[in-house]
Amino acid sequence: MIRVLVVDDSAIMRKLIVDILKEEKDIEVVDTAKNGREAIEKAKALKPDVITLDIEMPEMDGLEALKILKKEVPSAKVIMFSSLTQEGAKATIEALALGAYDFVPKPSTKSFLESVKQIKDQLIPKIKSVVPIKRISLIYRPSPVKKVLKRDNFNVLGIGVSTGGPQTLMQIIPKLPKNFPVPILIVQHMPPIFTRQLAERLDSLSQLKVKEGEQGEPVKSGVVYIAPGDFHMVVKKENEIHKIRLHQGPPRNFCRPAVDELFESIAETYDGSSVGLILTGMGSDGKEGAKKIKEQGGVILAQDAETSVVFGMPKAVIEAGLADEVLSLEQIPQRLKEIFKVQENAKRDV
Structure with missing residues (x-):
């Protein structure tokens, strides 16, 4: 099982992401958090394999939280959720430079079903790629x-x-x-x-x-x-x-x-x-x-x-x-x- 902590200030986005992940037999959602400070405390306690982290949040945004998470829970792979804007893209590149594993653009469509599909198609493969590499062969x-x-x-x-x-x-x-x-x-x-x-x-x-x-x-x-x-x-x-x-x-x-x-x-x-x-x-x-x-x-x-x-x-x-x-x-x-x-x-x- 790949253990995931979902972090987003929007209750709707948290539920959407959790519902998508719960459909996968090999993914377990261990908890959710609504801001960066809460994410850090829960990540330290739960030691998840993956953290999905929104960039724009109150109290502590995703970039500040990421800096601390990389020090406090270095084994966790952080996948950022980013808006499809210039500022969102700039913050995402900064997050990747800081060591985020990958990112998922937030859906730009107003269709609920299309939003679910976009998130699922991009997020699930990235979470499932978080598998330790068996370095056996000399090749x-x-x-x-x-x-x-x-x-x-x-x-x-x-x-x-x-x-x-x-x-x-x-x-x-x-x-x-x-x-x-x-x-x-x-x-x-x-x-x-x-x-x-x-x-x-x-x-x-x-x-x-x-x-x-x-x-x-x-x-x-x-x-x-x-x-x-x-x-x-x-x-x-x-x-x-x-x-x-x-x-x-x-x-x-x-x-x-x-x-x-x-x-x-x-x-x-x-x-x-x-x-x-x-x-x-x-x-x-x-x-x-x-x-x-x-x-x-x-x-x-x-x-x-x-x-x-x-x-x-x-x-x-x-x-x-x-x-x-x-x-x-x-x-x-x-x-x-x-x-x-x-x-x-x-x-x-x-």
């Missing part, structure tokens, strides 16, 4: 990082990431120098507004320019492009210039944006000079795209089990035999600098 452990690759020149880096992505990206992108010699394209599974807030947050922390990808813009070295929520982001070569194209084709792996769409496009447009990096996340999005990159002679890196928040996407790539290297989160920034031959002594802005 999931980090590789030696001085592996000799088949080629020595690479022209693009694609990154696919989902659950645990914001905090993981914040430990990678800010560690790359301003003179990073290739473009970086990222698919992070997130709704609209949230991807823009993530880009702005990463941009404020990094030497590299970080932005949402825009329709038709040329892809430039030293720039990080994040796929906008609800749009697939691909790269097309037009008159020898690589350009970003956005489209709203069908979701793949239940995702839009999808990692497979991005990876397949860079495999095609950059031939064998592409590197794909699969980070923490649920599901298997990225596996088919990684296969295309490998078929073209590119390289695939995967995050290890130990440092993944959810070892789904990397595991799918590793078990398919597509990963050239399995790296811990701590190894990734330095390994990227080695693969792309970053001149460490180059002048850097302060």
Whole structure:
């Protein structure tokens, strides 16, 4: 049983969430709380596996409560409930940076049945992904990082990431120098507004320019492009210039944006000079795209089990035999600098 504490200042939302969770045989609601202070006291006493935490609450809001919960009940995974607004998205990115496990957008529809469906479809899989990883096989452990690759020149880096992505990206992108010699394209599974807030947050922390990808813009070295929520982001070569194209084709792996769409496009447009990096996340999005990159002679890196928040996407790539290297989160920034031959002594802005 996965034990859950539900925290929301709205009695209606608390009941709605509790009723949804009670339908699941492997989930137990241990209690509810109506504000951050009450949540902290009940979490300390009950030691739940998961806490669903509203951001906007009286007495103590979700962000303040999260900071304390991470210290007092570090084993609990916190899933934030966020409004679909600029301020809500900004607070959610802050929560993820503070160590929240994931988030669920509050329903924007007035239909009760549709609201129930939206919450159930997003919340239940995220709660059920909170399962201890059995780290048995050596294949999931980090590789030696001085592996000799088949080629020595690479022209693009694609990154696919989902659950645990914001905090993981914040430990990678800010560690790359301003003179990073290739473009970086990222698919992070997130709704609209949230991807823009993530880009702005990463941009404020990094030497590299970080932005949402825009329709038709040329892809430039030293720039990080994040796929906008609800749009697939691909790269097309037009008159020898690589350009970003956005489209709203069908979701793949239940995702839009999808990692497979991005990876397949860079495999095609950059031939064998592409590197794909699969980070923490649920599901298997990225596996088919990684296969295309490998078929073209590119390289695939995967995050290890130990440092993944959810070892789904990397595991799918590793078990398919597509990963050239399995790296811990701590190894990734330095390994990227080695693969792309970053001149460490180059002048850097302060």
